[in-house]
Amino acid sequence: MNNTLINQPNEETIPEVLPIIPTMDVVVFPNMIVPLLVSDEKIIKGVNHALQESKLIFLLAAKDSADSAEGAIGTSDLYQVGTIATIMRLIKIPEGGVKILVQGIGKGRVQEIISADDILQAHVEPIHLESNDIEQLLPHIRSIKAVAEKMATSGHSFSPDFHIILSKMQDPEKIADFVLSHLSLTVEQGQQLLEVESQEELLETIYHYLHQEIEVAEIQEKIRSNAREAMNKAQKEYYLREQLKAIKQELGEDDLEEIDVMIEKLESLPVTQEIKEEVMRQINRLERTAPDSLEATVTRNYLEWIFALPWNKETEDNLDIKHAKEILDADHYGLKDVKERILDFISVRNLKQDGYAPILCFVGPPGTGKTSLGKSIARSLGRTYHRISLGGVKDEAEIRGHRRTYVGAMPGRFIQAIRKANSSNPLIVIDELDKIGSDFRGDPSAAMLEVLDPQQNNSFYDNYLGVPFDLSKILFIATANSLDTIPGPLRDRLEIIELSGYTVDEKVNIAKRHLLNKAILDTGLDPEKITISDEVIHDLIANYTREAGVRQLERLIRKLCSKEARAIVEKNSSITFSNNNIEEYLGPRSFLDDENINHGKHVGISNGLAWTSYGGDILKIEAVLIPGTGKLLLTGQLGDVMKESAQAAVSYARAHAGRFGIEDSLFKSNDLHIHVPAGAIPKDGPSAGITMLSAILSTITKRPINANYAMTGELNLRGEVMRIGGLKEKVLAAKRNKLSYVIAPMKNKNDLKDMNEVTDGIDIIWVEHVDEVLERVLEPIKRKKSKQA
Numbered sequence: 001m002n003n004t005l006i007n008q009p010n011e012e013t014i015p016e017v018l019p020i021i022p023t024m025d026v027v028v029f030p031n032m033i034v035p036l037l038v039s040d041e042k043i044i045k046g047v048n049h050a051l052q053e054s055k056l057i058f059l060l061a062a063k064d065s066a067d068s069a070e071g072a073i074g075t076s077d078l079y080q081v082g083t084i085a086t087i088m089r090l091i092k093i094p095e096g097g098v099k100i101l102v103q104g105i106g107k108g109r110v111q112e113i114i115s116a117d118d119i120l121q122a123h124v125e126p127i128h129l130e131s132n133d134i135e136q137l138l139p140h141i142r143s144i145k146a147v148a149e150k151m152a153t154s155g156h157s158f159s160p161d162f163h164i165i166l167s168k169m170q171d172p173e174k175i176a177d178f179v180l181s182h183l184s185l186t187v188e189q190g191q192q193l194l195e196v197e198s199q200e201e202l203l204e205t206i207y208h209y210l211h212q213e214i215e216v217a218e219i220q221e222k223i224r225s226n227a228r229e230a231m232n233k234a235q236k237e238y239y240l241r242e243q244l245k246a247i248k249q250e251l252g253e254d255d256l257e258e259i260d261v262m263i264e265k266l267e268s269l270p271v272t273q274e275i276k277e278e279v280m281r282q283i284n285r286l287e288r289t290a291p292d293s294l295e296a297t298v299t300r301n302y303l304e305w306i307f308a309l310p311w312n313k314e315t316e317d318n319l320d321i322k323h324a325k326e327i328l329d330a331d332h333y334g335l336k337d338v339k340e341r342i343l344d345f346i347s348v349r350n351l352k353q354d355g356y357a358p359i360l361c362f363v364g365p366p367g368t369g370k371t372s373l374g375k376s377i378a379r380s381l382g383r384t385y386h387r388i389s390l391g392g393v394k395d396e397a398e399i400r401g402h403r404r405t406y407v408g409a410m411p412g413r414f415i416q417a418i419r420k421a422n423s424s425n426p427l428i429v430i431d432e433l434d435k436i437g438s439d440f441r442g443d444p445s446a447a448m449l450e451v452l453d454p455q456q457n458n459s460f461y462d463n464y465l466g467v468p469f470d471l472s473k474i475l476f477i478a479t480a481n482s483l484d485t486i487p488g489p490l491r492d493r494l495e496i497i498e499l500s501g502y503t504v505d506e507k508v509n510i511a512k513r514h515l516l517n518k519a520i521l522d523t524g525l526d527p528e529k530i531t532i533s534d535e536v537i538h539d540l541i542a543n544y545t546r547e548a549g550v551r552q553l554e555r556l557i558r559k560l561c562s563k564e565a566r567a568i569v570e571k572n573s574s575i576t577f578s579n580n581n582i583e584e585y586l587g588p589r590s591f592l593d594d595e596n597i598n599h600g601k602h603v604g605i606s607n608g609l610a611w612t613s614y615g616g617d618i619l620k621i622e623a624v625l626i627p628g629t630g631k632l633l634l635t636g637q638l639g640d641v642m643k644e645s646a647q648a649a650v651s652y653a654r655a656h657a658g659r660f661g662i663e664d665s666l667f668k669s670n671d672l673h674i675h676v677p678a679g680a681i682p683k684d685g686p687s688a689g690i691t692m693l694s695a696i697l698s699t700i701t702k703r704p705i706n707a708n709y710a711m712t713g714e715l716n717l718r719g720e721v722m723r724i725g726g727l728k729e730k731v732l733a734a735k736r737n738k739l740s741y742v743i744a745p746m747k748n749k750n751d752l753k754d755m756n757e758v759t760d761g762i763d764i765i766w767v768e769h770v771d772e773v774l775e776r777v778l779e780p781i782k783r784k785k786s787k788q789a
């Protein structure tokens with residue numbers, strides 16, 4: 001900034017016509033010294049012309065919109081107001097063109113462009129700023145100085161001298177020139193400043209730009225410092241960590257290795273960035289807490305869990321069908337249909353490995369092989385196996401995990417299972433799904449929905465882990481004794497496979513081929529030495545057990561094996577078990593003569609058949625008439641459906657009283673009491689309809705019922721016998737209880753099609769109407785009363 005370089009020519013000495021030099025990207029102001037590069041022939045001619053004359057030229061800025069390509073600037077691209085300048089120096093550039101140093105001396109406006117002698121020239125009229133009262137200008141000067149001061153103190157790009165020099169200046173135009181030379185303006189902004197008409201306007205505009213400048217500078221500074229901060233954070237953390245190390249070393253709390261090892265482990269953990277960040281937070285927390293504190297223990301436990309989980313560790317499936325079939329057959333006798341379904345399932349996985357895997361659910365009485373089938377499937381697929389029993393689980397946290405804030409918090413059972421299985425795709429048998437409970441601690445079955453739902457279980461959220469875990473690769477197999485207590489939405493997600501009780505023949509085979517071998521293996525006996533004959537096994541099944549499955553039988557066989565082991569150890573001799581000596585080892589036969597089941601003929605007592613989660617069973621129904629007022633009494637913990645079917649039976653009896661020779665007044669002057677013994681066990685269902693009617697009519701007519709019959713069938717008010725469930729189990733129960741006949745609805749006939757092993761040894765009488773039942777079971781009245789009791 002210098003304005004004393006040359007003697008300023010006064011206005012009279014300025015020629016009217018001056019050569020034009022267009023300037024790109026810059027507006028030159030009076031008092032400003034600027035170097036310019038000129039390469040256009042025509043313009044260079046103008047420069048030479050000026051040098052020979054007054055050395056004065058006229059600088060005109062080209063508009064922003066002008067094409068900057070050389071020589072392309074037309075006169076219409078130039079602004080009309082420009083700066084009269086004097087050429088201070090000229091240097092020729094070897095490659096062509098010239099470099100000139102110019103200083104602005106005043107402003108001028110184009111009157112007319114003249115293009116003569118190949119030189120671009122213009123008629124220029126000098127213009128001056130309208131000067132204002134200093135009083136008027138003072139506020140503007142003050143604001144400019146204030147902004148300048150602010151810039152200086154907040155450490156902006158302007159040098160601190162800027163503010164110091166400015167603060168001493170008084171002349172408005174000098175102030176304007178000074179500030180101007182520090183601003184970075186666009187051509188348009190510069191031109192606007194050049195064209196202002198008064199001093200006041202000039203100061204005002206300068207203030208405006210200065211203010212803008214400081215704002216831009218402030219934003220830039222902010223961005224810069226943000227970036228710096230982000231970079232510094234990592235450095236800072238490192239630095240703090242090092243310091244902490246030093247402090248802890250001083251304190252003798254040197255657990256650095258632990259932290260370092262964890263950080264290293266975390267790096268190689270195959271988990272998402274999100275999870276890594278959460279784990280890192282916990283590692284940092286561990287580092288911050290005293291190593292022996294409770295909190296550190298909690299955090300350490302947590303981290304141990306995280307590192308122990310098999311995040312991405314999978315076993316490969318063996319999907320060979322032949323191999324699967326061999327294993328299923330080797331582990332289990334019979335169960336043809338069930339095995340077929342399992343092989344179907346494996347075949348589907350063969351074709352589409354990552355496809356939707358249905359959740360199989362085995363439903364059936366205890367001891368029928370549900371859990372052990374699950375284990376077999378795991379073995380045949382080559383997956384690791386884990387069993388989770390939900391029996392009696394009432395707390396949601398058992399499934400979803402406890403929050404870590406609880407003392408002794410643990411992950412839920414599924415995460416625990418995954419860790420134990422040490423594979424992220426184990427086969428998990430969910431045992432006793434039907435025994436899941438719920439209470440004030442939440443509803444575990446809702447959590448189970450989440451576990452089993454293929455839509456959500458790929459990011460299962462365990463409260464303890466606090467990060468999602470993928471359960472979708474697990475193969476779930478559920479087991480249950482009954483479907484009734486499984487909540488509907490949960491049941492919808494399951495593919496139900498029913499297992500029923502075994503016949504005696506099947507039990508004998510299972511015992512010989514599997515149970516005995518297992519027991520021998522477990523007791524360490526010599527397989528050659530022990531034999532348990534078929535007769536003994538039959539004896540066990542018939543007289544020591546009364547079950548649908550084979551669990552009790554398995555226990556007895558084990559007991560015999562351990563007796564054998566004892567004999568070998570104590571006396572070095574082996575035992576030959578037979579029907580004669582078996583009571584010595586197992587105690588008296590428990591079911592030899594079951595007083596519960598009567599095979600005689602009694603008034604008012606009929607044998608029904610029930611189907612429970614424990615398999616089929618005999619359900620005795622008793623009815624008596626007692627003097628009263630026509631009420632119906634029902635006892636024995638009957639459910640609503642069963643009560644209603646009792647009422648229907650009574651109504652049917654009353655409606656058809658005449659046919660059985662009963663007077664209606666009998667119903668009015670007596671109460672009818674129906675009792676279903678084993679009063680502590682809840683019973684429900686409509687299938688005892690015909691059994692109740694038999695008992696009612698027997699007690700009213702005094703005709704005894706033939707107790708060799710067991711019956712099952714729902715009764716409607718027209719006397720039709722309707723379909724019931726669980727017939728196979730019921731027939732097996734009747735056989736177990738040594739009854740001769742089962743009366744069942746004709747509509748169920750197909751249930752036992754091709755099931756000779758079930759129907760062998762018992763007569764099944766298919767009925768459509770209750771009259772057929774009554775005809776068979778109601779005996780004529782015995783004349784000789786003394787013989788009856």
Ligand SMILES: Nc1ncnc2c1ncn2[C@@H]1O[C@H](COP(=O)(O)OP(=O)(O)OP(=O)(O)O)[C@@H](O)[C@H]1O
Pocket residue numbers: 331332333334335364365366367368369370371372373479480481510514515549550551554
């Ligand atoms: N068909 C079979 N062949 C061979 N062994 C069998 C068969 N069915 C059951 N078992 C054996 O009987 C025992 C009991 O079976 P398991 O524990 O699987 O019963 P479960 O159906 O799961 O019963 P629960 O409903 O009580 O859980 C097991 O040792 C099992 O191997």
Ligand SMILES: [Mg+2]
Pocket residue numbers: 370371372431479
């Ligand atoms: Mg089981």
